[in-house]
Amino acid sequence: xxxxxxxxxxxxxxxxxxxxxxxxxxxxxxxxxxxxxxxxxxxxxxxxxxxxxxxxxxxxxxxxxxxxxxxxxxxxxxxxxxxxxxxxxxxxxxxxxxxxxxxxxxxxxxxxxxxxxxxxxxxxxxxxxxxxxxxxxxxxxxxxxxxxxxxxxxxxxxxxxxxxxxxxxxxxxxxxxxxxxxxxxxxxxxxxxxxxxxxxxxxxxxxxxxxxxxxxxxxxxxxxxxxxxxxxxxxxxxxxxxxxxxxxxxxxxxxxxxxxxxxxxxxxxxxxxxxxxxxxxxxxxxxxxxxxxxxxxxxxxxxxxxxxxxxxxxxxxxxxxxxxxxxxxxxxxxxxxxxxxxxxxxxxxxxxxxxxxxxxxxxxxxxxxxxxxxxxxxxxxxxxxxxxxxxxxxxxxxxxxxxxxxxxxxxxxx
Numbered sequence: 001x002x003x004x005x006x007x008x009x010x011x012x013x014x015x016x017x018x019x020x021x022x023x024x025x026x027x028x029x030x031x032x033x034x035x036x037x038x039x040x041x042x043x044x045x046x047x048x049x050x051x052x053x054x055x056x057x058x059x060x061x062x063x064x065x066x067x068x069x070x071x072x073x074x075x076x077x078x079x080x081x082x083x084x085x086x087x088x089x090x091x092x093x094x095x096x097x098x099x100x101x102x103x104x105x106x107x108x109x110x111x112x113x114x115x116x117x118x119x120x121x122x123x124x125x126x127x128x129x130x131x132x133x134x135x136x137x138x139x140x141x142x143x144x145x146x147x148x149x150x151x152x153x154x155x156x157x158x159x160x161x162x163x164x165x166x167x168x169x170x171x172x173x174x175x176x177x178x179x180x181x182x183x184x185x186x187x188x189x190x191x192x193x194x195x196x197x198x199x200x201x202x203x204x205x206x207x208x209x210x211x212x213x214x215x216x217x218x219x220x221x222x223x224x225x226x227x228x229x230x231x232x233x234x235x236x237x238x239x240x241x242x243x244x245x246x247x248x249x250x251x252x253x254x255x256x257x258x259x260x261x262x263x264x265x266x267x268x269x270x271x272x273x274x275x276x277x278x279x280x281x282x283x284x285x286x287x288x289x290x291x292x293x294x295x296x297x298x299x300x301x302x303x304x305x306x307x308x309x310x311x312x313x314x315x316x317x318x319x320x321x322x323x324x325x326x327x328x329x330x331x332x333x334x335x336x337x338x339x340x341x342x343x344x345x346x347x348x349x350x351x352x353x354x355x356x357x358x359x360x361x362x363x364x365x366x367x368x369x370x371x372x373x374x375x376x377x378x379x380x381x382x383x384x385x386x387x388x389x390x391x392x393x394x395x396x397x398x399x400x401x402x403x404x405x406x407x408x409x410x411x412x413x414x
Contacts, residue, residue: 031314031316042224058234070231078405080405080406081406083109083406087113087152090102090112090113091114091157091161094119096293101243104392105392130197141166142170149177153178155180160183160186162194163194163204167200184216185215188204188221188224189221190317194206213231217234218341219234222234236344239322239391241392243294252303254365254369256299257269260285261281271358296326305333308321318339318340319341328352334352339354351378352378353378
């Protein structure tokens, strides 16, 4: 296809999206497609686990035992270190959130080296050449780690890479240096296997067995890693307590939402507004557009109710988002699509509130706006829980303890 034809195709797609019926039908098709993929992939792995009689105990104790056995098989005996003495290498195709939130949390526990693939000249957005580029990046990644490891032994390699970003050979070679390797995945309910690139899956399925530990935020995905012979651990998202904290401000918005206008979010917001609910929206695709990262906590604090949509892309399946922890860490009130995962971290109906349908959303908004005492108590309680359990430093401390890299019994990071 030549460039002129590609431009015309983009124009056609843009025009079709502006037609309400076409846009609606396209959204419904993507919903059906994604939900079918999530359902079929989950069923495949659960049935495979059942046939293989794999243990379904994913407790911290069992994960630590599995990890210890794996490391011993390759002659790696970890030495727990005091907080502040570790050397952690973090690698990703960096986005603003990991550089701004995760890196400061890692640095609390010692020296942090970083490998950012795009800064090294590798751009996976260019899919036409990425098949060969990915292999070169893998070799560059290994050389970088070897050099950093020679300067100061690396205790932990933590990456935000999937099979699209890196190949298994690179992770295995890094592990052979005596480095514990771990990675986390945020989209493994929808894209655990993903597409194909040179015969390899583009999702975590391609590399999970090469890593010593795979971190997922979805309880449903734990079994997938086990079937693929990877060790997995539930490691939810969190909030940066240095940036997300209560602001002393008056309420400016009855209801607000911060996030992109995709999937069912836009028609949902339109539904609320047609029923007389004043909703302020910020982010890509909304009239107000983007707001700076520093302004987001101010919006949370200035809103009587903060909406959170936990749908995975266009599907109705749920997973937690960073804002599910950032809103509570700001001491703000959150109303979310009903996500059972939230109940693992907060008390539903007391600290955070949820809805299943658009009608329930309207009812919840009216109820919360009318009950100031209920909302005040929810804000107080959820802030206490968030501060106690859900900072990024809490998550890093938990990871290091699971890996056996920290002296046991250390106090929480905050």
